[in-house]
Amino acid sequence: TGRSDVMSPGCQLDGRARHECLDQAVELETGDVGSLHDVIVPYGYHGAETDPAEEAARNLDWESFLASHPPRHRTAILVLVAGGTMREAGQRCGLKDSAALNLKRRISADLVAFFGEDVIRRLLDGVKPGWESDLRTARERHLGLVPSGVGNPVETKR
Structure with missing residues (x-):
């Protein structure tokens, strides 16, 4: 790992990797404004599918x-x-x-x-685990792409 891992700070400091926020606004080929997430997400994905x-x-x-x-x-x-x-x-x-x-x-x-009672209660209430909903934002905040205390880094208008 070390400086060869694209997620390591050393690799980023050496300029060998650059991380972009997936919610960053970009201009698509069609002229519309979207996000990087829209570009790489598989067709038909709506965000509700569970991790395999x-x-x-x-x-x-x-x-x-x-x-x-x-x-x-x-x-x-x-x-x-x-x-x-x-x-x-x-x-x-x-x-x-x-x-x-x-x-x-x-x-x-x-x-x-x-x-466990907490798991059953969450299932009955339809609550997703906290780690799942906050994982991407925490990673982007760690990389300095999202200011502290902000949930969604960039909102795009459609």
Whole structure:
């Protein structure tokens, strides 16, 4: 690494690399004003897609959660994930309504114990992790491209 790494300050001081803010305004070939991010972003990307590594880790966690439970629990969980009701899950497992309700409570407690209350709360509230939403701005601030306390470096008008 050292001075050969384009992200290192030494490489930047030597003038061998220059970092540009992806939200910096640029003139596109069509004459419109856009940002560097618009130039390099894949066609059809809207920013809501998850990171493939994050998705794989989430699937591994989910698979290990399912594997740690008996078949009746797994059946009920898969029915619920597919959009079914707890009554349908109970019927699939051969349970009456009261037993299905108890199963639902056990699964709920197991989810909180396995993933943690804060993760479950964030999922229910639809909140993205703080590290994800602030990662790019923090990196640009570190490089001196964004003044401290500013969320979006440059806003472009369309």
